Structure formats: structure tokens, C-alpha cells
Amino acid sequence: MVKNDNGRRKEYWRKNLQYLGLLLVVWFIASYGCAILFVDYLDKIKIRGFRLGFWFTQQGSMYVFVMLIFIYVKLMNLLDKKHDVDEKESS
């Protein structure tokens, strides 16, 4: 690991929290928002016979969850590489 001065570390952590906040907002909207809070409203919309709110609880939010994790991994790997704290590939 390369020695980092304090400013760069702070920058790294700030960026980390930014990513976290953004992704968790999406997480909240998809799970709590679409599946619980606005479910009745979304149920009025029907796509091919299925109510949208119901779809979000049973399936849609899971797709969002999986995507969130992939996006997080991608973002953090890039950030780690930029700040030179990534795990070096060991053969």
C-alpha cells in the first residue's frame, strides 16, 4: 500500500460515503418506497395483467438489489484503484 497523505484519505472516504448514500437511497426507494409505501398507488398500473406494486415486492426490488451490489463493487474497485489501495492480483 502506498503511503497516503491525510487529504487523499479524506477524499477517498468522502467519495465512499457519497457512493454509499446514493446507492442506499435507491435501495430505500426500491424496497421501502415502491414495495411498501407507494404499493397501492403503483398497483393501479397494470403491466400485462400484473399489478406493478405487487411486481416490485415479489421481483422488481430483487433485481434492483442485485444491480446495486454489482454497481457498488464496480464503483469501489475503480475508487480503490484510483487511490491505489486496491487488492493486488495474486496469481
Added chain:
Amino acid sequence: MTVQGWTFLMVGCSFALYIGVAIWSRASSSGEFYVAGGNVPPLVNGMATAADWMSAASFISMAGLISFMGRDGSVYLMGWTGGYVLLALLLAPYLRKFGKYTVPDFVGDRYYSRVARVVAVVCAIFSGSPTLLGRCAGWESYSHGFLTLKSLRGYLSAWVLCSFTWYSAE
């Protein structure tokens, strides 16, 4: 052979296999127990996590909750699956960077305290017990229906199985 006989045979074989694996592959270190010494590729590791998710707690207890409570039961799905996002975003990366495998290990090392560690262990057991109960209940209804075990015996056999995980970890 009757269906009952086949059921007993198959369940007996899988029990024997599980116990055999537990005895044969006793882990010698915590690194070996949690991540198999780091020799498992990420894809296989992910598959193992997925297989762990697809337990009796998911298939029987979750489905049962939804079938009994109707749509209101589906809010449990949010916690069940959404929790993985919290785990992956807020917990796993930092444990990994810290070089530990469990939260109690991390807490104990970070705060230089055995008491904090014990508290973390109690919390972990407490928060892990719902899914363990779900799994035991799932196995209980299975063994009641297919093996015609009495409820309590089914429950106890689930705990015997659990204890082999502990044995292979020790």
C-alpha cells in the same frame, strides 16, 4: 421398497454424507473455516452464498408466511433480500479490509475488549436465531410429513445436524 423406505434411505445417505464431510474436513483455522483458506474463486463463493439463502427458512417458512398473511407477508421479503444489500455495502467490505471474518472478531480487535466481543457474539446469536428457527421449523415440518417423526424429535434432529457444523469448526 416403499416410498417411505426410499425416503428414509435417501435422507439417511444425505445425513451420512453431511456428517462425513464434517468429520473429514475439520478446519484447522478460522480462515479455513470461513473462506476455505481463500482458495475458493469468487463465483463459487457466490454460489455457496446463494445456496445458503435457498434454505428451509426461505422455501418453507417464507412461503408459509406469505400464504398465511397474504400480501402483507411479502414485506418480509424486503428484509430477507434487502438485508443482503446492507450487508454487502456496509459490512462486508470493511470486514474484508480489516482482515477479519466475523463482526465479533472485528469488534473485539477494534475496541481491544473481550467484553465488547462477547456482547457482539450475543447480538450475532440473537439476530441469527430467527433464520435458524425458520430452518429448524422447516426441517421439523419436513421430517413430520415425510419421515413421520414426532414434532419434538424432528426439532431435536435439526439441532443434531446444526451441532455438526460446530464440530467441523472447532
